[in-house]
Amino acid sequence: MRTTARSFTLLLVAAAVVTGAAACSAGGSSAPGPQASGATSASTPTASRATAPEGTITVFAAASLKATFTQLGTEFETANPGTTVTFSFAGSSDLVTQITGGAPADVFASADTKNMTKLTDARLVSGTPVNFATNVLEIATPPGNPAGVTSFADLANPGVKTVICAPVVPCGAATVTIETATGVTIPAVSEESAVTDVLGKVSSGEADAGLVYVTDVQGAGDAVQGVPFDESGTAVNTYPIAALSATKSAGLAQAFVDYVTGTEGQAVLSAAGFGAP
Amino acid sequence: MKHSPGHARVPLWVLAIATVGALFVVLPLVAIVVRVNWGQFIPLITSESSVDALLLSLRTSAVATVLCVVFGVPMALVLARTAFPGQRILRALVLLPLVLPPVVGGIALLYTFGRQGLLKEPMNLFGIQIAFSTTAVILAQTFVALPFLVLSLEGALRTVGTRYEAVAATLGAGPTTVLRRVTLPLVLPALVSGAVLSFARALGEFGATLTFAGSLQGVTRTLPLEIYLQRESDPDAAVALALVLVAVAILVVGLANQAGVRGRFSAGSLS
Amino acid sequence: MTLTFSAALPQRRFDVSFTLRHGETLAVLGPNGAGKSTLVNLIAGLLAPASGHAELEGEVLFGPGVSTPPHARNVALLAQDALLFPHLSVLENVAFGPRSSGASRRTARSTARTWLAEVGAAGFEHRRPGELSGGEAQRIAVARALAAEPRLLLLDEPMAALDVAVAPALRSMLRRVLAHRTAIIVTHDVLDAFSLADRVIVLDGGRIVDDGPTRSVLEQPRDPFTAGIAGLSVLHGIRTAEGLRTTDGDELRIAGGEDLEPGSACTLAIRPSSIRVSASRPAGAGNALRVGISDVEPRGDLVRLRAGALAADVTPATAADLDLGAGSTAWFAFRAEDAVLYSATR
Numbered sequence: 001m002r003t004t005a006r007s008f009t010l011l012l013v014a015a016a017v018v019t020g021a022a023a024c025s026a027g028g029s030s031a032p033g034p035q036a037s038g039a040t041s042a043s044t045p046t047a048s049r050a051t052a053p054e055g056t057i058t059v060f061a062a063a064s065l066k067a068t069f070t071q072l073g074t075e076f077e078t079a080n081p082g083t084t085v086t087f088s089f090a091g092s093s094d095l096v097t098q099i100t101g102g103a104p105a106d107v108f109a110s111a112d113t114k115n116m117t118k119l120t121d122a123r124l125v126s127g128t129p130v131n132f133a134t135n136v137l138e139i140a141t142p143p144g145n146p147a148g149v150t151s152f153a154d155l156a157n158p159g160v161k162t163v164i165c166a167p168v169v170p171c172g173a174a175t176v177t178i179e180t181a182t183g184v185t186i187p188a189v190s191e192e193s194a195v196t197d198v199l200g201k202v203s204s205g206e207a208d209a210g211l212v213y214v215t216d217v218q219g220a221g222d223a224v225q226g227v228p229f230d231e232s233g234t235a236v237n238t239y240p241i242a243a244l245s246a247t248k249s250a251g252l253a254q255a256f257v258d259y260v261t262g263t264e265g266q267a268v269l270s271a272a273g274f275g276a277p
Numbered sequence: 278m279k280h281s282p283g284h285a286r287v288p289l290w291v292l293a294i295a296t297v298g299a300l301f302v303v304l305p306l307v308a309i310v311v312r313v314n315w316g317q318f319i320p321l322i323t324s325e326s327s328v329d330a331l332l333l334s335l336r337t338s339a340v341a342t343v344l345c346v347v348f349g350v351p352m353a354l355v356l357a358r359t360a361f362p363g364q365r366i367l368r369a370l371v372l373l374p375l376v377l378p379p380v381v382g383g384i385a386l387l388y389t390f391g392r393q394g395l396l397k398e399p400m401n402l403f404g405i406q407i408a409f410s411t412t413a414v415i416l417a418q419t420f421v422a423l424p425f426l427v428l429s430l431e432g433a434l435r436t437v438g439t440r441y442e443a444v445a446a447t448l449g450a451g452p453t454t455v456l457r458r459v460t461l462p463l464v465l466p467a468l469v470s471g472a473v474l475s476f477a478r479a480l481g482e483f484g485a486t487l488t489f490a491g492s493l494q495g496v497t498r499t500l501p502l503e504i505y506l507q508r509e510s511d512p513d514a515a516v517a518l519a520l521v522l523v524a525v526a527i528l529v530v531g532l533a534n535q536a537g538v539r540g541r542f543s544a545g546s547l548s
Numbered sequence: 549m550t551l552t553f554s555a556a557l558p559q560r561r562f563d564v565s566f567t568l569r570h571g572e573t574l575a576v577l578g579p580n581g582a583g584k585s586t587l588v589n590l591i592a593g594l595l596a597p598a599s600g601h602a603e604l605e606g607e608v609l610f611g612p613g614v615s616t617p618p619h620a621r622n623v624a625l626l627a628q629d630a631l632l633f634p635h636l637s638v639l640e641n642v643a644f645g646p647r648s649s650g651a652s653r654r655t656a657r658s659t660a661r662t663w664l665a666e667v668g669a670a671g672f673e674h675r676r677p678g679e680l681s682g683g684e685a686q687r688i689a690v691a692r693a694l695a696a697e698p699r700l701l702l703l704d705e706p707m708a709a710l711d712v713a714v715a716p717a718l719r720s721m722l723r724r725v726l727a728h729r730t731a732i733i734v735t736h737d738v739l740d741a742f743s744l745a746d747r748v749i750v751l752d753g754g755r756i757v758d759d760g761p762t763r764s765v766l767e768q769p770r771d772p773f774t775a776g777i778a779g780l781s782v783l784h785g786i787r788t789a790e791g792l793r794t795t796d797g798d799e800l801r802i803a804g805g806e807d808l809e810p811g812s813a814c815t816l817a818i819r820p821s822s823i824r825v826s827a828s829r830p831a832g833a834g835n836a837l838r839v840g841i842s843d844v845e846p847r848g849d850l851v852r853l854r855a856g857a858l859a860a861d862v863t864p865a866t867a868a869d870l871d872l873g874a875g876s877t878a879w880f881a882f883r884a885e886d887a888v889l890y891s892a893t894r
Contacts, residue, residue, distance in 0.1 A: 093509050161409065163491065168510035189409035190491025191498075193506045197487060205393035206408045206491075440631055446618035447592050447625040448696045450648035455619075458644070462635040 054082040055249045057256060058104060060095040061087060062111035062239070064135070064195060067219050068272045069109065069260075075268070076259050083252060091194060092170065099124060099244065106247040107256055109239065111135075112170045116240040126250065129242035132261045134275035136236055137174055138214045139227035140202045147208035152178065152229040155186045155209055163198050163207040166191040171198070174235035175211050181234040186211075199224065213237070218273040238277065309520055314513040321517040329495040330503035331521065337411060337499060338479035341418035345475040348419075349426035350468070354456070356427065357434035375424045382420050383488025390416060391489075413490035414497050418479035425478050426471040433467030434460070473533040477526060550730050551700060555590050555600030555610075562586050562754035568700075571728040575735060575745030575762065582751040584734040588704045591732070592625045593618035605699050619648070624698035628705040630685035632677035638664070638688050639673040645696025663691040667721055683714030687721065694725060701726070703733040707740065716804035716885050719743055723890075724807055738766060738780060739888045742817050781823065781858040781880075783816040791835075792816050792889060800835045805889035814889050820852060822886035823860035826879045827870050836881040841872055855880065 061069045066089045073085040088095070088105070092115040099105050100122060108125070109132070110116040116129050141149055147160045155162045164186060165172030172191065179185060192198045195212050202210040203223040210224075217226035241260055243253035259265050266276065287295075314321070321327065356368050374382055389395045390407045400407070407413050437460075445459045446452075461468070483501040490497040492506065500522055508515040550572075554565035562583045568574055576584050589595035591602065591609065593616065602609040604623065609616055624645070632641045642660035643653075651659065664670050667687045677685060686706060693701055706722070707715045723744055726733075733744055741748050741762055748765045750758035758765050766780075785794040787810050791802035800816065808814055830836055839855035844867065846852075851867040853860045860880055862870075872878055 091509065097512075163409075166492065166506050166509075168506060188493065190493050192487075192492050193502075193509060197492075200488065201491060204387055204391060206387065206391050440627070440629075441633060443592070443594050443618070444625060444627070444631045445633070445644065445648075446594075447621075447623060447698075447702075448645040448648055448692065449619050449622070450644070451617075451619050454648055458648075459633060462633075465635075 054080070055252050056084040056086065057106040057247070057249050057252045058086050058088065059107040059109065059256065060099060060103070060105040061089055061107075061109040062092045062095070063089050064111050064213060064215060065089065065109055065239070068215075068268050068274070072260060072265055072268055075264060076256060079259075079264075080255070085256060104246075105244055106249055106253040107241065107243055109241040109260070111237065111239055113238055113240055114170070116242065119242070119244075124245055125242045126245040126247070126253075127243065129240035130257065130261050131238050131277035132241050132265065133239040133269045134236050134277055135213045135215055135239065135273075136232040136275065137171065137178065137211050138217050138232065139229060140199060140210045140212050140217050140220070140224040141208065141227060142202055142205045143222065143225055145225055145227065146205075149209045149227055151227075152182060152231050153184050155211075156184050158187050161189045161206075161208045162186050163190045163192060163201045163210045164188045165195060165198060165211070166193055169193055170237060171195050171212065174237055177235040178231050182231050213273075214275075215273040236275070239274070306523060309516060309523060312516050313520055314517065317513060318517050318520075321511075321514045322521055324514070326494050326498075326503060327514070327518055327521075330498055330500045330518070333411070333414070333495060333498065334480055334500040337414045337418055338476050340415050341422055341479040342472050342476040344415070344419045345423050345426045345479075346468070346472055349423055349471070349475070350430060350461075352423075353427045353430035353434060354460075357431045358439070372424045372428060374421050375428070379417075379421055379482065379484025380488050383417060383485035386413075386417060386420060386485060386489045408489075409491045409493065409497060411496055414486050414499060417485035417489045418482045421482050421485055422475035422478040425474040426468075429467050429471035429474065430464060433464040437463045470533045473529055477529040477533070480525060480529070481522070551591075551602070551604050553591065553600075553602045555597035555602065557586060557590070557595075557598050557754075559598075560586055560754060564751065564754070564756055566749060566756065566759065568730060568732070570730055572747060573726050573729065573731045573733065573745045575733050575741035575748045576751060577735060577738065577741055577748055578751035579736075583754040584751055585704060586754070587751070588625065588702050588732070588734055591621075591700070592623050592702055593621050594625075622697075622699040624693035624696045624701050626686075626689055626693045626701065626703045626706050628708045630677070630680075630682070630689035632680070632685055632688060632692070634677050636677075637673065638669070638675045638677070638680070641677065641688060642692045642695050644692060649696070659695050660691070663695040664688070666694070666725060667691040681714070682710050683718055686710060686718060690722065690725065699730065701729060701731040703731065703735075705734055705736065707735075707737070713885055716888070719888065720804040720806055739817060739819070741766065742780075742815075743888045743890045780817045781820060781860070783818075783857065785814060785816065787812050787814045787889070791884070794837075798837055800887070801884045802835075802887050802889050803885040808889060808891055812891065814891060816887050816889050818882055818887040820859040820861040822882050823858070824881045825853060825860050825862050825866065825870065825872075826881065829879050830881045834881050834883060835887075836879050839878060839880050841874055841876050841878060843874055844872060853878070 059069065059073070069087060069089075073087060076085055077083055090098075092110045092112060095108065095110075096115045096118050099108060099119060108116070108119060116125070119125050120129065139149055139152070139155070141147065149155065149160060154160060164175045167173060167176050175186070189207065190201065192201070195216050198210040198212050199216055199220055201207040203220060214226070214228070217224055241257050243250060243257055247253045270276070352371060356364065356371075387394065390400070390413070391397070392406070392408055407416065441459050441463060442455050445455045450458065481501060482499070483505065486497070486499060487502060487505075492498045492502045498506070500518060504515050504518045504522065507518065549567045550570040551568040553567070556563040560583065564583065564587060576587060578584050586595065590597055593609065596615055597610060599612070601611040604621065607616070608614050609621055609623075632638070633644065636644070639657060639660050642663055643656035646656035646659045647653065661670070661673065664672060667690050669684065669687045669691060672680070672684065672688065680688065690706075703722075707718060710718060719740065726744055733740060735741060745762050747760065748758070748762045749756050750765065783792065783794050783800075785792040787805070787808045788799065789810055791800045792814055793799055802816065805814070824830070829838070837858070839858060841853055841855050843854040844851060845854070846864075847861065849863070850861045851864050853862060853867070853872060855878075858880055870878060
């Protein structure tokens with residue numbers, strides 16, 4: 001029984017490595033003898049931790065990290081030949097539901113501490129989560145800012161069609177925090193359940209303004225125009241990352257976490273508009 | 278399962294595969310029922326936001342169904358009873374929302390009725406603003422539900438044929454009288470089941486609404502949108518509301534079947 | 549002329565012209581595909597001709613650049629199937645025509661009752677079409693067509709879908725209501741032509757191949773098709789309470805023909821295929837005649853036995869079993885409902 005399970009795992013790892021090798025060779029670099037080394041790392045995990053990480057990991061990351069983490073993944077693979085990083089991007093709470101349900105994830109990067117806490121409480125995280133980025137809200141307007149929004153207080157004007165996130169999702173919770181802190185109440189025309197939906201309403205010109213993260217404004221390029229406001233500092237969103245206890249490649253998972261929190265990772269995140277932790 | 282004598286028996290392996298298929302459909306429904314927090318069920322589904330969402334859903338779906346009947350009946354008649362160049366293409370286009378991902382439908386509606394859409398000039402002229410209004414929800418629902426009515430009614434019109442209409446015309450009945458007193462009564466069962474299906478489709482509409490109408494309690498946040506939102510914070514509420522939606526859907530499908538049975542019965546008496 | 553008709557439809561190889569006098573009943577005979585239904589549909593307005601002109605009582609049905617829609621033609625159509633509206637009661641079905649021409653609900657219903665009584669269907673008012681037999685439904689369809697007060701009544705094979713047992717009764721009823729009515733009856737059954745029509749036209753390949761008074765066309769056919777279908781057995785005699793006393797003194801029982809005066813001169817027609825032939829007098833109370841065979845002629849898969857004005861079609865096997873030849877005697881038997889009786893003076 002044990003041997004069967006073992007050889008099956010071996011087969012899986014081998015298959016994964018072969019796929020990874022194919023991706024590498026497509027990129028132009030040559031990976032010497034990946035099958036053999038992959039098999040070695042699976043059969044002797046302690047040995048692989050000591051040497052350079054190899055193998056495949058799956059990273060579950062908040063949707064707002066899609067652009068930066070896709071870039072980080074490619075860079076990580078280049079820096080560590082023989083490794084493959086695959087991603088699953090979705091809302092943080094969705095990902096938590098999936099991980100709790102047994103989804104095969106090695107690393108989890110959350111858009112807020114609340115969702116990470118759900119996993120640590122469930123003892124699904126190995127070690128302590130590390131905060132790797134922060135994000136604040138910004139006003140997004142259609143190109144040209146047709147309603148002339150210049151401040152957070154402008155959003156209280158009923159003539160300005162503002163779309164925000166619903167209070168139950170993280171960006172909406174941040175919005176409520178700022179409203180409470182400033183005493184400004186936004187008569188929103190819609191309370192969306194995802195940042196992308198807010199962004200979509202603004203970029204299509206349906207709404208005059210939307211409250212999204214700085215990184216979302218930056219990621220949307222020319223489709224929207226950002227209006228920063230000072231009060232955004234009252235609701236700073238912190239992004240934690242952690243390797244998961246269920247991982248079969250603990251070494252590689254930890255290496256990725258280290259990469260994100262290290263110099264290279266921070267540079268990419270900062271370029272995308274994220275703040276330092 | 279009983280086999281009445283005289284009916285052809287189904288091979289066992291067919292029965293086995295059918296059972297697997299049925300389980301595939303039924304088990305997820307059972308899973309919802311099992312997952313419901315029954316102790317909190319009533320408070321969860323009677324919360325202000327839940328009741329608002331349910332009432333909004335029923336109200337908008339009802340209006341959307343009326344719109345489907347008003348526009349779908351003439352469309353089905355034109356498709357079933359006339360011939361003109363390009364009719365096949367038109368028919369395919371009209372039925373497109375059946376296979377289109379609803380999100381795409383929402384985007385298309387946005388580019389038509391939105392503030393920057395195709396009809397922005399005439400709409401500005403009359404001061405009509407549809408975005409983020411209940412009207413937008415109704416438009417989205419009508420868009421996705423209309424093909425169901427057109428399709429089921431067109432099929433029925435073709436099945437009934439034109440022989441009764443020809444007889445009625447030779448008896449001196451003008452086209453409108455024929456439509457009112459012969460054609461529509463003959464396809465009434467299909468019209469009813471088509472309308473019920475449209476209502477069901479409108480009730481379940483999510484993607485186009487989310488994209489086109491937004492999400493605001495009591496205005497545009499229908500039951501599916503409320504479920505989607507509650508799932509983020511309160512899975513118990515989401516599951517309870519999902520069960521309510523399933524119950525309404527079962528009720529509606531039951532009604533449609535009922536109408537279908539009556540339809541087959543009267544169709545049988547024709548021959 | 550009540551009706552003048554001339555139309556061509558090249559894609560169906562149809563080219564027909566004829567006229568019809570007021571009160572005349574015309575039978576249109578012909579093989580399948582001869583253009584009989586095309587003719588009916590052109591007159592009813594369910595089909596448009598490529599060219600031609602038609603007028604009914606001075607009003608144009610169609611002509612170059614004109615086409616009156618079906619509902620404005622005053623032409624009622626009775627088809628092979630009764631096609632009663634299944635969602636309406638019998639009374640509402642019959643009242644449909646009057647209602648469509650603007651009569652009040654009350655007037656329309658009273659007209660409908662009159663016509664139901666006329667076709668012998670009084671008491672059926674509140675039945676549903678689904679509850680009727682084929683014969684009953686066709687009676688009510690006749691009432692419905694007549695209640696619309698058409699200037700011209702078209703009957704397209706009205707008895708083709710009916711049980712042979714109910715056809716004689718319907719035929720009698722039709723003879724009563726069609727008397728002095730302008731009507732066209734399409735049929736493949738020469739019995740219908742004999743009993744219902746004043747005049748016959750025979751269509752073949754989309755053209756008229758024979759036209760004239762019923763008796764002269766069918767008794768001296770000019771066209772092979774007419775000759776084929778007109779090969780009827782004919783017996784002359786006097787109407788009795790039960791049927792007919794032949795000039796040879798045989799008493800026959802015939803269904804239908806109630807409208808013929810007892811004692812009047814009548815003719816009985818019967819199809820050769822409806823006559824059973826046997827060597828000795830058949831058992832039972834049916835009609836049977838002792839005849840002398842005058843001729844035996846092969847006709848396709850069958851053998852036609854002639855005995856004077858009578859003819860019977862049998863299989864070659866039967867002919868061989870009975871060992872029949874010219875000069876031998878045999879019994880011809882037929883059922884009361886297979887014969888049709890009509891006035892000899894017509």
